[in-house]
Amino acid sequence: MRFRFLALPVLCAAGALALQDSLASLQLTRETFERIVTGYVQNATHGLDREPNAPSIGRNAVQAFYALPEGSRAAVVKELGLAAKTLVMSPAFASAYESYIKGSHRAVNHGLKAAADPAEAINAAAKAGNFDAVEAASNKMMRDNYRKGVQQRLASIAGYDKATIDIMADTDVSMMDMAMPATAAEKARVAKAKAMLGEAKKQAASDLGRARATYKTALMMSAGIESEAQAAAGEDADKKLEEQRNYDRLLFKPNLKKKLQQFVAVAKTVDFAAPTQMKNGRKVFVSPANERRSELWKMLYRLGPSGTNAALSVAQAWASEL
Known part of the structure; x- marks a missing residue:
């Protein structure tokens, strides 16, 4: 069963324009952005105890992001992070999430006080x-x-x-x-x-x-x-x-907070000065330990300090509200 969601809640005029500009800079539509966010949440329900995965936004969006001036990247990351928060914290999203876990995980709130498994x-x-x-x-x-x-x-x-x-x-x-x-x-x-x-x-x-x-x-x-x-x-x-x-087990807000805290923990370990080298035609880390790092860690490394700090700021503030 797919996670079905209708539309991003209406933002204030300034926020909507800023989001539109950020999406356009990455060659993304609002509908595609919604699918990325809902798909990411859907996948997260299958690995609640695991470190969050790196979000997949598509090759074209990745290339468009790295083509942006360094000074613009943090603003785009922050804007998309806040838009994701607005989407995910909306009542409509909560309703869609409950419908999804009911169909895919047989998860229903009967108001029971269930003993531990x-x-x-x-x-x-x-x-x-x-x-x-x-x-x-x-x-x-x-x-x-x-x-x-x-x-x-x-x-x-x-x-x-x-x-x-x-x-x-x-x-x-x-x-x-x-x-x-x-x-x-x-x-x-x-x-x-x-x-x-x-x-x-x-x-x-x-x-x-x-x-x-x-x-x-x-x-x-x-x-x-x-x-x-x-x-x-x-x-x-x-x-x-x-x-x-x-x-x-799948309660949304506690698990969302846990995922945000896991993201923050990973982001704080990224060594942006970690050296890389070319090997067999691809760029790899000099340190084998860094090469074994998760895809999320490597994505944040590529994102750089400014972009990662912007994401970190949104995640920390969001987690503190849950």
């Missing part, structure tokens, strides 16, 4: 050296995953024939231990469910409908599900919880 809880407990908590969280995750699997399979049992029941019953008997029964009552329930699968295999020879019903009851019993209505409600609740976790 089980895998994250396990990692946090492991880092803290709390291995009892690791075991408890791991068991809960296995139990929840087993229940989710049962909920998703119930409808398919209506299509089981005798051969399928014969094969799947043996598999499910071994899988039922993944329900992680802890109490005596839970262990007895799982044991009974295993026995019912054996009954379903026998019933399948003469009464397939009865065998399917027994099979379904056995699976629900093993997972602690009392009815198909409860299973359907559980599946819906799990879906909403996952969507809420995705939404919380």
